[in-house]
Amino acid sequence: MTASEIRALFAVAGRPEVVSLAGGMPPPDSLPLDLLSDIAARLVLTDAAASLQYGSAQGDVLLRESVVEVAAESGVHTHPGDVVVTTGSQQALDLLARILVDPGDAVLVESPTYVGALGVFRSYEAVVRHVATDADGMSPEGLRAAVAEERAVGRRVKLVYVVPNHQNPSGATMSSPRRDALVEAAAAAGVLVVEDDPYSLLGFDGGPIASLHRRDPGGVVHLGSFSKILAPGLRVGYAIAPPALRDKLVLAAEAAVLCPSAFAQRVVAAYLTEHPWREHVKGLRVMYRERCDAMTDALARHLPDARWLAPRGGFFVWARLPDGLDASALLPRAIQARVAFVPGSAFYAGDQGGDHARLSFCLPPPADVAEGVRRLAGVVTAERELRSAAGR
Amino acid sequence: MTASEIRALFAVAGRPEVVSLAGGMPPPDSLPLDLLSDIAARLVLTDAAASLQYGSAQGDVLLRESVVEVAAESGVHTHPGDVVVTTGSQQALDLLARILVDPGDAVLVESPTYVGALGVFRSYEAVVRHVATDADGMSPEGLRAAVAEERAVGRRVKLVYVVPNHQNPSGATMSSPRRDALVEAAAAAGVLVVEDDPYSLLGFDGGPIASLHRRDPGGVVHLGSFSKILAPGLRVGYAIAPPALRDKLVLAAEAAVLCPSAFAQRVVAAYLTEHPWREHVKGLRVMYRERCDAMTDALARHLPDARWLAPRGGFFVWARLPDGLDASALLPRAIQARVAFVPGSAFYAGDQGGDHARLSFCLPPPADVAEGVRRLAGVVTAERELRSAAGR
Numbered sequence: 001m002t003a004s005e006i007r008a009l010f011a012v013a014g015r016p017e018v019v020s021l022a023g024g025m026p027p028p029d030s031l032p033l034d035l036l037s038d039i040a041a042r043l044v045l046t047d048a049a050a051s052l053q054y055g056s057a058q059g060d061v062l063l064r065e066s067v068v069e070v071a072a073e074s075g076v077h078t079h080p081g082d083v084v085v086t087t088g089s090q091q092a093l094d095l096l097a098r099i100l101v102d103p104g105d106a107v108l109v110e111s112p113t114y115v116g117a118l119g120v121f122r123s124y125e126a127v128v129r130h131v132a133t134d135a136d137g138m139s140p141e142g143l144r145a146a147v148a149e150e151r152a153v154g155r156r157v158k159l160v161y162v163v164p165n166h167q168n169p170s171g172a173t174m175s176s177p178r179r180d181a182l183v184e185a186a187a188a189a190g191v192l193v194v195e196d197d198p199y200s201l202l203g204f205d206g207g208p209i210a211s212l213h214r215r216d217p218g219g220v221v222h223l224g225s226f227s228k229i230l231a232p233g234l235r236v237g238y239a240i241a242p243p244a245l246r247d248k249l250v251l252a253a254e255a256a257v258l259c260p261s262a263f264a265q266r267v268v269a270a271y272l273t274e275h276p277w278r279e280h281v282k283g284l285r286v287m288y289r290e291r292c293d294a295m296t297d298a299l300a301r302h303l304p305d306a307r308w309l310a311p312r313g314g315f316f317v318w319a320r321l322p323d324g325l326d327a328s329a330l331l332p333r334a335i336q337a338r339v340a341f342v343p344g345s346a347f348y349a350g351d352q353g354g355d356h357a358r359l360s361f362c363l364p365p366p367a368d369v370a371e372g373v374r375r376l377a378g379v380v381t382a383e384r385e386l387r388s389a390a391g392r
Numbered sequence: 393m394t395a396s397e398i399r400a401l402f403a404v405a406g407r408p409e410v411v412s413l414a415g416g417m418p419p420p421d422s423l424p425l426d427l428l429s430d431i432a433a434r435l436v437l438t439d440a441a442a443s444l445q446y447g448s449a450q451g452d453v454l455l456r457e458s459v460v461e462v463a464a465e466s467g468v469h470t471h472p473g474d475v476v477v478t479t480g481s482q483q484a485l486d487l488l489a490r491i492l493v494d495p496g497d498a499v500l501v502e503s504p505t506y507v508g509a510l511g512v513f514r515s516y517e518a519v520v521r522h523v524a525t526d527a528d529g530m531s532p533e534g535l536r537a538a539v540a541e542e543r544a545v546g547r548r549v550k551l552v553y554v555v556p557n558h559q560n561p562s563g564a565t566m567s568s569p570r571r572d573a574l575v576e577a578a579a580a581a582g583v584l585v586v587e588d589d590p591y592s593l594l595g596f597d598g599g600p601i602a603s604l605h606r607r608d609p610g611g612v613v614h615l616g617s618f619s620k621i622l623a624p625g626l627r628v629g630y631a632i633a634p635p636a637l638r639d640k641l642v643l644a645a646e647a648a649v650l651c652p653s654a655f656a657q658r659v660v661a662a663y664l665t666e667h668p669w670r671e672h673v674k675g676l677r678v679m680y681r682e683r684c685d686a687m688t689d690a691l692a693r694h695l696p697d698a699r700w701l702a703p704r705g706g707f708f709v710w711a712r713l714p715d716g717l718d719a720s721a722l723l724p725r726a727i728q729a730r731v732a733f734v735p736g737s738a739f740y741a742g743d744q745g746g747d748h749a750r751l752s753f754c755l756p757p758p759a760d761v762a763e764g765v766r767r768l769a770g771v772v773t774a775e776r777e778l779r780s781a782a783g784r
Contacts, residue, residue: 007449023446029441037436041429041430041432045425048423049420052423052428052624053417053420053624054415055625057399088649090649094647094649120647123643231445231655233442233443233445233653233655235479251515256648257480257482258480258482261625261626261627263623263626
């Protein structure tokens with residue numbers, strides 16, 4: 001599934017009659033809109049000289065100071081000088097690939113992995129290799145073996161990309177011992193770890209496990225985002241990188257966009273300074289947990305033969321369809337039945353994942369989430385009956 | 393002069409005691425702040441579902457419709473489907489280079505050229521070649537010769553980059569016959585033209601000359617920006633490209649940042665729809681003309697031995713210092729004397745331009761512009777006296 005196919009899917013998923021279990025989109029009505037409206041209005045009137053002007057390529061220092069506090073909640077210890085603000089964390093990933101990856105270089109990713117990362121690595125003509133991954137995260141032995149095999153065929157391994165918390169799409173969270181082992185294996189192999197972490201503050205029970213970055217700040221780049229705990233429409237993310245790489249990121253960011261939006265950065269900085277944002281995030285956890293419960297309850301009721309890992313946070317259920325049904329083939333019928341999802345093949349560089357669907361519970365309210373699953377189950381059942389009638 | 397040196401310069405230039413003739417920054421107090429404040433506040437409250445959400449990688453359709461009207465004022469005929477919204481026009485330039493330029497490929501630029509474009513081309517390891525340029529713009533004969541010579545040494549020529557209106561840094565505007573000749577020469581050579589056009593609506597007398605894009609829509613990519621006629625802190629620019637290239641731009645933009653900021657785009661779209669923005673731009677022209685007059689009057693009075701082309705719009709005077717004085721060497725003393733400018737060497741890929749200074753008249757009010765020139769003249773005079781005393 002290409003980026004443009006996913007774009008077309010999201011266009012369909014946005015129709016009002018369709019229940020979208022497709023996009024990883026936070027519901028804007030969960031935001032403190034009055035407060036954000038006041039902040040935006042005030043910044044234009046009283047802070048135009050900074051908010052509406054060009055700014056630093058590394059990012060606004062007020063925001064970088066606030067990022068240090070947000071990152072601390074995700075178990076990352078850093079200081080404002082090591083933070084690079086980016087146009088969403090997607091840009092951080094893109095700039096890292098631009099700095100590090102030459103065509104034909106290998107990058108290692110989880111199985112499955114985030115579709116947007118695949119898009120970046122493809123665009124730099126990397127060889128993307130999936131490493132064995134279980135419910136505890138990427139296998140350190142798998143990492144070691146992959147590095148050895150890639151090097152044996154003469155490829156340089158430039159980075160290993162992981163989403164350790166409430167992974168997109170699998171929902172899995174890497175255990176603490178696994179984090180230690182993975183960071184150690186990567187360091188021993190001399191491979192940079194890119195830790196993409198938009199979901200760590202959205203765990204349903206308890207705070208996040210200490211980041212990979214904290215275990216090896218010199219060998220891990222940590223990427224964070226305000227798209228899930230605030231609003232994606234502002235496009236504010238960040239990278240926390242070792243100094244040499246941080247300097248390269250700033251130069252690359254400057255060539256790419258001159259500087260991130262000062263206005264968006266100041267809106268986020270003011271929000272973080274003036275609002276009890278930790279309380280807001282607690283509220284988001286409750287909201288997403290309800291939606292997740294609605295989804296897993298509906299799956300258990302309507303699609304008992306499907307298999308999934310119960311998420312402990314984040315936005316996604318990664319469901320294996322019963323009887324080896326192909327999710328891509330099912331999608332057009334699902335959309336006809338007014339429910340959308342992303343077929344699992346989108347999350348692999350090769351042709352795996354066809355029997356999985358990524359079901360997002362983040363955007364629709366719980367009753368709609370349940371109704372979406374009910375509709376999907378209807379399509380699955382019809383398909384199974386069709387197969388059975390055909391004697392397959 | 394590297395990007396980081398320029399960054400350090402701008403940090404110094406931002407000190408309150410320094411008159412900055414350095415940055416190409418529009419004065420935020422020239423903006424309709426009340427209106428922008430109202431728009432931002434209202435969009436958060438009434439349009440959060442779109443403004444604060446992920447959006448299309450090509451850009452918001454409301455904004456793309458407005459861009460068509462703005463582009464029409466710059467002499468570009470297009471439609472919303474051919475517009476790609478970018479995070480400032482810098483990103484459009486970056487994405488074009490990413491799509492088109494492989495390391496070692498040649499790109500052709502004016503002499504001098506925009507420093508931000510040099511940063512992009514360097515980052516893609518292009519061979520940047522300056523083409524002979526006079527007060528009417530780049531020489532078509534120079535273009536033909538450069539293409540022939542680059543091809544003779546086995547290099548592919550991927551694009552020719554021009555700023556045809558009120559060029560940064562020279563202030564020159566390409567004449568209409570020259571535009572025809574240049575577009576024809578580029579088409580005959582099979583080389584794409586990138587027309588970077590942030591200043592066309594800021595001419596002091598009369599409307600802009602019809603764009604290069606209009607003369608050959610299939611062979612020219614037109615880049616526009618809201619950084620000069622509205623506010624750089626929003627980071628909203630655009631590219632208007634032939635369909636095949638437009639599609640590649642959208643895919644590259646998606647990999648780079650997923651989508652541009654929906655909030656920034658909707659602010660710009662609402663501003664363009666609700667405000668008589670053409671009147672606002674007229675006011676900007678009057679304001680910048682006054683500042684330009686203040687600069688050229690002060691230059692004539694205090695630095696009569698300098699040489700410059702009187703700008704007919706835009707932000708910049710490109711001044712040759714008297715007696716072959718070196719602008720980079722002069723800069724530290726100028727900053728000591730509380731005036732900042734950008735040395736001419738920044739606008740060349742090689743070691744030319746040392747005897748020129750780019751003097752921006754956009755940001756300080758007219759009296760400050762004049763005072764800045766007076767301070768600069770003092771530094772120049774002191775340097776000449778020092779030289780004379782040393783018998784050089």
